[in-house]
Amino acid sequence: MDYLACLIVVLQLYERRFVDATVKLTNNMNLECIYPKTAGITQMSWVKSIATGKETIAVSHPLYGVHIEDKYKDRVRFINASSRDKSLNFIKTTEADMGLYLCSITFPGGVWEKVVQVIQPGGSSKVLVCWLFCQDCQR
Numbered sequence: 070m071d072y073l074a075c076l077i078v079v080l081q082l083y084e085r086r087f088v089d090a091t092v093k094l095t096n097n098m099n100l101e102c103i104y105p106k107t108a109g110i111t112q113m114s115w116v117k118s119i120a121t122g123k124e125t126i127a128v129s130h131p132l133y134g135v136h137i138e139d140k141y142k143d144r145v146r147f148i149n150a151s152s153r154d155k156s157l158n159f160i161k162t163t164e165a166d167m168g169l170y171l172c173s174i175t176f177p178g179g180v181w182e183k184v185v186q187v188i189q190p191g192g193s194s195k196v197l198v199c200w201l202f203c204q205d206c207q208r
Contacts, residue, residue: 088186094167097160100185102172104153111175113155118169126170129155164189 092098104110115126126145127137131152137145148156155174159166172183 087184088169089183091186091188093190094162094164094187095190096162097158098162098166098187099148100157100159100170100172100187102155102157102174102183102185104155104174104176104181106176106181108176108178110152110155111177113172113174115155115157116171116173118171123171127157 090101092100100115102113102115104113110129110131112128112130114128116123117126118124125138126141127135127147129135129147135147144159144161146158148154148158155172157170157172167187167189170185170187172185174181
């Protein structure tokens with residue numbers, strides 16, 4: 070993918086979805102996701118945008134419990150058992166943990182989502198978006 074194509078992807082991303090929160094990468098970081106509604110949660114998931122699409126990190130279901138993907142099992146946990154707080158805690162982070170994360174909560178009336186962007190300390194979020202979606206961009 071060339072630089073122009075990368076720029077188009079970035080512009081389309083900003084056109085479709087805004088980042089709700091930005092977090093700087095730290096060794097022990099929290100991605101906050103607190104459901105603001107009173108309706109019960111049917112299911113929730115955390116996914117990360119990667120160059121080839123999406124990567125599921127964790128899923129929580131009121132009846133079936135919590136499932137964390139093997140790749141993240143020793144480094145990720147839900148912070149709180151509260152029915153509304155679905156925040157995620159990362160430990161031993163690496164640069165590979167930078168990127169866009171989506172907290173998606175399904176409830177009887179629809180879906181509520183929050184986008185959290187993890188950036189390098191002192192880094193620019195626009196550069197990160199290009200890096201995330203266009204890792205093979207040529208400048």
